[in-house]
Amino acid sequence: MMKERSANHEQEEQITPCLNESIGRIQDMFTDTPDLIVRKLTIKQTGEKAAIVYMEELTDKTCINHDILAPLQLESGNPSDDFITNVGYVKPESLWAKLRLNLMLGNSVLFIEGRGTAYILDTKGLPTRAIEDPQQEPSLKGAHQGFIEIGSQNIAMIRRYIPDQELKLRRYIVGRRGQTAVTLMYLEDVAHPEIIKVFEERIQSIDVDAIINTGELAEFIEDQPLALLPQILTTERPDTAASQILQGRCVVVVDGSPSVLVAPVTFMSFFQTVDDYSSRWSISSFLRMLRIFAFFIAIFLPGFYISVISYHFEIIPMKLLLTLGESRGQVPFPPFVEAIIMEITLEMLREAGVRLPAPIGQTVGIVGGIVIGQAVVQAGLISNVMVIVVAFTAISSFIIPNQDMMAAVRLMRFMIMVLATWFGFIGMVVGMMTIMGRLITLNSLDTSYSTPIAPFKAADWKDTLLRVPLWLMNNRPLSTRAIQAKRQGRNRGWKEKQ
Amino acid sequence: MKTIRQVSTLQFTLMVSAFQISVAFLSLPRELARQAGTDGWIAIFFGWGMATLASAALVKVMKNSPDGSILDLIQRYMGVWPSKMAAFIFMAYYLLLAYDGFMIASLVIKLWLLPSTYIYVLVLLLLIPTFQIAQHGFQVIGRYSEIVALISIWIPFVYLTTLRHARWLYLLPVLKDGWLPVLSTVKIMFYPMLGIGLAFFIYPHLVKKEKALTAMVISNTLTCLVYLGITLVCYVYFSPDEIGKFNDPVISIMKSIELQFIERIEVPFIAFYLFVFSCIWIPSMHLVSMNSAWLLGKDKERGHLAVWCFAVAVSFFIYRPSFIDVARVNNFLNLAGFVMEFALPVCVLLYVAMTKKVRGGRRS
Numbered sequence: 080m081m082k083e084r085s086a087n088h089e090q091e092e093q094i095t096p097c098l099n100e101s102i103g104r105i106q107d108m109f110t111d112t113p114d115l116i117v118r119k120l121t122i123k124q125t126g127e128k129a130a131i132v133y134m135e136e137l138t139d140k141t142c143i144n145h146d147i148l149a150p151l152q153l154e155s156g157n158p159s160d161d162f163i164t165n166v167g168y169v170k171p172e173s174l175w176a177k178l179r180l181n182l183m184l185g186n187s188v189l190f191i192e193g194r195g196t197a198y199i200l201d202t203k204g205l206p207t208r209a210i211e212d213p214q215q216e217p218s219l220k221g222a223h224q225g226f227i228e229i230g231s232q233n234i235a236m237i238r239r240y241i242p243d244q245e246l247k248l249r250r251y252i253v254g255r256r257g258q259t260a261v262t263l264m265y266l267e268d269v270a271h272p273e274i275i276k277v278f279e280e281r282i283q284s285i286d287v288d289a290i291i292n293t294g295e296l297a298e299f300i301e302d303q304p305l306a307l308l309p310q311i312l313t314t315e316r317p318d319t320a321a322s323q324i325l326q327g328r329c330v331v332v333v334d335g336s337p338s339v340l341v342a343p344v345t346f347m348s349f350f351q352t353v354d355d356y357s358s359r360w361s362i363s364s365f366l367r368m369l370r371i372f373a374f375f376i377a378i379f380l381p382g383f384y385i386s387v388i389s390y391h392f393e394i395i396p397m398k399l400l401l402t403l404g405e406s407r408g409q410v411p412f413p414p415f416v417e418a419i420i421m422e423i424t425l426e427m428l429r430e431a432g433v434r435l436p437a438p439i440g441q442t443v444g445i446v447g448g449i450v451i452g453q454a455v456v457q458a459g460l461i462s463n464v465m466v467i468v469v470a471f472t473a474i475s476s477f478i479i480p481n482q483d484m485m486a487a488v489r490l491m492r493f494m495i496m497v498l499a500t501w502f503g504f505i506g507m508v509v510g511m512m513t514i515m516g517r518l519i520t521l522n523s524l525d526t527s528y529s530t531p532i533a534p535f536k537a538a539d540w541k542d543t544l545l546r547v548p549l550w551l552m553n554n555r556p557l558s559t560r561a562i563q564a565k566r567q568g569r570n571r572g573w574k575e576k577q
Numbered sequence: 578m579k580t581i582r583q584v585s586t587l588q589f590t591l592m593v594s595a596f597q598i599s600v601a602f603l604s605l606p607r608e609l610a611r612q613a614g615t616d617g618w619i620a621i622f623f624g625w626g627m628a629t630l631a632s633a634a635l636v637k638v639m640k641n642s643p644d645g646s647i648l649d650l651i652q653r654y655m656g657v658w659p660s661k662m663a664a665f666i667f668m669a670y671y672l673l674l675a676y677d678g679f680m681i682a683s684l685v686i687k688l689w690l691l692p693s694t695y696i697y698v699l700v701l702l703l704l705i706p707t708f709q710i711a712q713h714g715f716q717v718i719g720r721y722s723e724i725v726a727l728i729s730i731w732i733p734f735v736y737l738t739t740l741r742h743a744r745w746l747y748l749l750p751v752l753k754d755g756w757l758p759v760l761s762t763v764k765i766m767f768y769p770m771l772g773i774g775l776a777f778f779i780y781p782h783l784v785k786k787e788k789a790l791t792a793m794v795i796s797n798t799l800t801c802l803v804y805l806g807i808t809l810v811c812y813v814y815f816s817p818d819e820i821g822k823f824n825d826p827v828i829s830i831m832k833s834i835e836l837q838f839i840e841r842i843e844v845p846f847i848a849f850y851l852f853v854f855s856c857i858w859i860p861s862m863h864l865v866s867m868n869s870a871w872l873l874g875k876d877k878e879r880g881h882l883a884v885w886c887f888a889v890a891v892s893f894f895i896y897r898p899s900f901i902d903v904a905r906v907n908n909f910l911n912l913a914g915f916v917m918e919f920a921l922p923v924c925v926l927l928y929v930a931m932t933k934k935v936r937g938g939r940r941s
Binding site: 393395502506507511517520529535 | 702703841
């Protein structure tokens with residue numbers, strides 16, 4: 080009770096006009112913080128004593144030196160101003176709690192003798208990196224820009240694609256210790272208000288120490304975090320994020336993380352890439368169908384092989400049967416064990432390739448793929464058809480553009496393999512039914528996940544298996560429940576004039 | 578009242594159609610041939626006519642209760658105890674339908690694909706997706722039927738390829754024994770048209786209730802087209818003497834299809850056809866759990882579903898059915914289906930009309 084009262088008291092505590100008391104208080108609050116700088120000065124304009132306090136590495140020191148210290152100490156101007164400074168953002172504040180928080184975020188605080196308020200000045204200068212091509216989502220024809228770790232810069236990159244005043248931002252602070260700024264971006268006259276409400280409700284009900292990465296936020300606001308399939312899309316590309324906003328979805332930018340969240344999404348959103356819309360429609364459609372085909376191959380091919388070898392060898396044509404029999408004849412293990420050994424080996428190679436630096440990673444990939452595969456067949460441990468099946472499965476899973484979906488596919492494959500080992504084709508079909516059942520019962524932010532397949536929305540099929548020519552896509556997808564549907568008029572108007 | 582999840586017209590159509598086609602598809606040509614020889618395909622038209630009339634009566638009945646299922650209707654017009662009795666009867670009826678579906682599916686699997694697996698193990702396996710999907714209600718079942726319809730589009734084309742060996746002469750002369758065999762075959766057409774009874778329970782969930790009758794007519798037509806197609810394909814492939822001798826002419830016909838990269842195409846076909854089979858037992862199990870939940874007055878349909886799934890699995894463990902049992906159950910379901918889905922809507926319609934007249938008469 081006492082602790083609570085003093086904590087509340089602390090929240091409401093205000094500064095006093097005495098400068099020395101303020102400085103003493105700051106030094107008491109920030110013990111064991113050698114990067115806190117307290118700089119005493121005299122303001123030339125009014126002759127008052129003042130002190131500026133800031134954290135050494137979080138602030139932009141050039142800004143402090145040129146835009147705060149220099150004008151205060153050297154210039155005398157209009158006496159009606161509070162004080163002279165060149166900094167853009169200045170806010171008077173008298174609560175100690177807020178002053179402390181702002182100091183930790185990288186802002187500077189100016190105390191002036193005899194005044195009851197201190198001033199917060201925006202001098203944030205966090206270490207940052209240059210804008211580069213996103214590693215996980217490279218594109219052939221799109222922009223080579225990816226998000227960086229500063230939230231405001233990411234927002235700027237998205238705003239550049241949509242300089243519309245309807246693009247609204249809502250900012251939330253998430254995390255008691257982390258105080259991470261989470262921004263929700265949407266088009267006010269397009270995005271459905273219910274979706275925004277659901278987003279807001281879910282973000283505001285998060286009570287956590289800190290959010291380090293966007294993935295954690297996704298897990299807190301997802302409908303079914305335990306499911307294998309992802310229900311929220313994460314992307315590192317500003318053009319993808321902007322395109323999703325224009326379709327009627329909402330984007331969440333998390334300060335400190337280079338991925339943004341997009342929701343609500345459907346199952347097909349995980350197979351769309353930004354290159355689909357800048358390439359010609361025929362190749363985009365072909366690649367889209369290839370990706371979906373690869374999805375099925377990656378899940379079902381090992382299971383299909385196991386069930387054909389174990390149960391249903393009568394469907395193999397005679398010539399292939401002899402080859403298969405010969406290669407399987409040397410292998411001492413049952414098909415399931417053979418498959419598991421190869422799949423686990425491949426997963427280990429993949430995981431190892433992620434951690435190693437680029438040149439070694441490539442070598443390991445080649446070594447693992449060719450040498451181990453060859454050696455293992457020659458030793459008679461694995462049949463060569465199994466190596467082909469596993470390699471083909473791995474290539475198919477790499478075709479899927481989204482990392483979360485790729486991970487889900489990798490896991491579902493094992494489930495199907497187990498079912499195929501026990502029940503052959505029937506096991507695979509039951510596995511397929513279970514996956515279908517999962518797809519149709521999942522929701523992404525209260526909107527159906529498996530649309531436009533089921534519930535069947537014919538209009539949305541324009542961007543599902545095929546990518547129809549852009550001049551046919553006049554309305555936003557129905558799956559986003561956008562309240563303003565028309566997104567283009569005739570964009571080949573010149574043709575009609577001919 | 579909890580929010581009613583919406584079922585679209587397309588989902589309703591496909592749900593009813595898939596329910597009708599799923600088990601009758603395999604045995605229909607054989608049954609029709611046994612009763613009426615090669616003129617059996619004419620009986621399908623009569624079946625369509627009867628189903629349409631029954632659908633009309635059904636939709637008319639349900640118009641009186643737009644927000645509740647048939648049980649709410651009965652409760653409103655006849656009282657609580659008749660509705661509980663009706664719930665019990667529906668529960669038993671759909672349990673029998675689900676049992677029939679599981680039985681046929683697992684026997685066909687045992688015959689063609691996995692002879693050594695115990696039948697209760699197969700049923701237990703099939704119950705896993707059933708439990709997962711049926712617990713969520715008609716919206717999800719509707720979506721499932723949509724997907725199944727989408728992935729089954731290729732099946733008619735496969736059957737059309739068997740027409741290479743067709744002998745159209747088998748069909749002639751039409752009506753060689755007169756109309757009597759055809760008319761007496763019509764009585765076995767009730768079982769293949771079972772599924773219109775789903776409207777008793779789906780009607781409150783429909784978005785566009787005014788299109789319910791159109792949807793049902795379309796689904797009956799779709800079902801009968803499929804039946805007609807498969808019956809004619811079987812009749813022109815098998816000779817009139819041998820068609821009554823095959824248990825599953827629909828599967829046996831696949832032996833004529835030869836592809837270069839796969840032999841014995843009926844094996845993956847049956848595995849794939851499991852999707853269509855599932856369209857009878859998933860809605861049935863859902864309705865069983867819904868009716869038993871209504872009986873006990875609680876809302877925990879999921880718990881009821883778990884209990885019923887377990888009960889079905891145990892029943893297959895205790896008693897192993899054979900194809901003779903299938904024939905017996907089908908015959909019984911023919912009669913029971915006639916009562917429940919053809920006669921019942923008409924009776925309830927008459928009762929409701931009379932009650933309204935009496936009540937209206939009293940008021941005026």
